Amino acid sequence: MIQEVFNRRGILYNIRFFLQVQNNIHIFVFVHGTRISVHIKPFQMKLGKYSFGTGDRFNHQGEAQLRAIMKAAAQGIDITPVWNKSNREHNIVHSEPEGTRTEADTAVKALGWDKPYFVDADHINLSNVDRFVEHADFFTIDVASFIGKKASTGEVEAFMESCAALGNEVAIDGISDPVVINKKVLEKAAGSYLAAVKEAGRIYRHIESIKGTGKFITEISMDEVDTPQTPIDMFFILKMIADEKIPVQTIAPKFTGRFNKGVDYEGDVSKFAIEFEQDVLVINHAVKAFSLPAGLKLSVHSGSDKFSIYPVIADIIKKYKVGIHVKTAGTTWLEEVIGLAISGVEGLVVAKDIYRKAFERKEELCAPYADVISINDSNLPSPGDVAGWTGEKFAGTLRHIPGHKDYNPDFRQLIHVGYKVASEMGLVYIKLLEKYAQVIGGCVEENIYDRHLKRLFNL
Numbered sequence: 468m469i470q471e472v473f474n475r476r477g478i479l480y481n482i483r484f485f486l487q488v489q490n491n492i493h494i495f496v497f498v499h500g501t502r503i504s505v506h507i508k509p510f511q512m513k514l515g516k517y518s519f520g521t522g523d524r525f526n527h528q529g530e531a532q533l534r535a536i537m538k539a540a541a542q543g544i545d546i547t548p549v550w551n552k553s554n555r556e557h558n559i560v561h562s563e564p565e566g567t568r569t570e571a572d573t574a575v576k577a578l579g580w581d582k583p584y585f586v587d588a589d590h591i592n593l594s595n596v597d598r599f600v601e602h603a604d605f606f607t608i609d610v611a612s613f614i615g616k617k618a619s620t621g622e623v624e625a626f627m628e629s630c631a632a633l634g635n636e637v638a639i640d641g642i643s644d645p646v647v648i649n650k651k652v653l654e655k656a657a658g659s660y661l662a663a664v665k666e667a668g669r670i671y672r673h674i675e676s677i678k679g680t681g682k683f684i685t686e687i688s689m690d691e692v693d694t695p696q697t698p699i700d701m702f703f704i705l706k707m708i709a710d711e712k713i714p715v716q717t718i719a720p721k722f723t724g725r726f727n728k729g730v731d732y733e734g735d736v737s738k739f740a741i742e743f744e745q746d747v748l749v750i751n752h753a754v755k756a757f758s759l760p761a762g763l764k765l766s767v768h769s770g771s772d773k774f775s776i777y778p779v780i781a782d783i784i785k786k787y788k789v790g791i792h793v794k795t796a797g798t799t800w801l802e803e804v805i806g807l808a809i810s811g812v813e814g815l816v817v818a819k820d821i822y823r824k825a826f827e828r829k830e831e832l833c834a835p836y837a838d839v840i841s842i843n844d845s846n847l848p849s850p851g852d853v854a855g856w857t858g859e860k861f862a863g864t865l866r867h868i869p870g871h872k873d874y875n876p877d878f879r880q881l882i883h884v885g886y887k888v889a890s891e892m893g894l895v896y897i898k899l900l901e902k903y904a905q906v907i908g909g910c911v912e913e914n915i916y917d918r919h920l921k922r923l924f925n926l
């Protein structure tokens with residue numbers, strides 16, 4: 468790449484260019500007036516400032532999802548699309564990561580998208596990452612299950628030693644109370660998070676050994692747990708990540724409150740606002756103090772439908788000019804069911820069938836999502852009642868329009884976990900997706916653009 472900058476008289480005075488040599492090494496040459504400087508840097512794939520992760524259980528909505536991102540681009544907001552699918556989802560629908568890659572590449576080609584995009588191996592660990600390595604270039608390293616495990620004595624000692632340089636307290640710009648550093652605080656942080664970050668390091672290095680340095684985006688997630696991580700926890704987690712030399716670009720903590728799948732935030736919005744702002748401030752501090760990658764940002768998991776906190780997120784990222792990654796939670800699948808319900812009798816019959824089966828198998832379907840689902844059984848309509856509904860009534864009950872007379876978040880959450888039922892319908896379901904692609908695609912695009920991107924980016 469060569470970039471030339473001319474002064475007002477049109478005389479070339481500043482040239483920057485870089486060359487890629489060998490694997491990952493780039494040489495940057497700056498000519499500024501008469502000065503020439505040369506920098507040698509390893510190449511690192513970078514995620515854009517704003518990025519949006521969309522999942523797609525059945526790999527049919529890639530183009531509709533990308534159309535929503537392109538609509539935002541046409542309004543001047545550049546958002547990097549990321550297609551994510553977790554190991555859990557692949558296991559439930561019996562799909563392979565290659566399908567997500569094909570879907571993303573096909574959508575990008577069909578719509579002529581010429582900006583970056585990524586395929587996210589979502590919530591992976593050492594035992595399942597290998598099936599993703601070839602097809603993904605974004606890895607969400609999930610170490611939630613290692614929180615609270617014991618690190619070795621040597622590891623704890625090394626961490627305590629590396630913190631000695633921090634002194635007795637660390638002041639963070641914008642936060643009134645400093646982070647207090649003492650033996651007790653460090654032992655507590657190590658007891659909670661050191662084993663988890665060490666595991667993240669092992670997983671990161673495993674991926675790096677196959678894909679090469681800088682050839683993928685790294686996210687670390689700890690969100691699927693009961694206890695939130697505070698901004699102080701975030702400070703120590705980032706210190707450990709820096710010590711472990713993981714070039715993390717996004718981090719997904721467990722925030723205060725409940726982030727149930729597919730429905731609005733449940734919790735104290737003002738408390739969330741304080742925590743989110745302090746997390747941003749801690750990250751900004753850690754990027755400089757611990758030499759973490761510039762542009763490191765928060766990732767909000769189960770981030771779709773959290774309409775009551777979107778204004779808070781929008782304000783804070785604007786205030787500090789920072790980026791955000793929002794990972795949605797299977798809402799594309801819900802739009803498929805909505806689309807089927809309004810597409811005519813054939814689709815409505817299948818939509819009702821999905822609800823009836825999900826209702827009968829509620830416990831089994833909810834089990835893998837215990838931390839991120841909360842259904843009040845008494846609000847669930849009986850399948851017998853639903854059998855008499857019109858398509859509009861079904862869609863209105865399922866579609867997330869706050870204040871809509873029919874909207875039922877319990878009904879929505881149950882269908883959310885019910886995709887296993889659709890996957891068991893096999894080709895019957897897939898053929899309907901294809902037959903009613905236009906109606907369904909319209910629902911998917913509207914959901915992402917009108918209900919999400921517009922709210923998040925003030926479009």
Ligand SMILES: [Zn+2]
Pocket residue numbers: 590688690691719768769
């Ligand atoms: Zn998550």
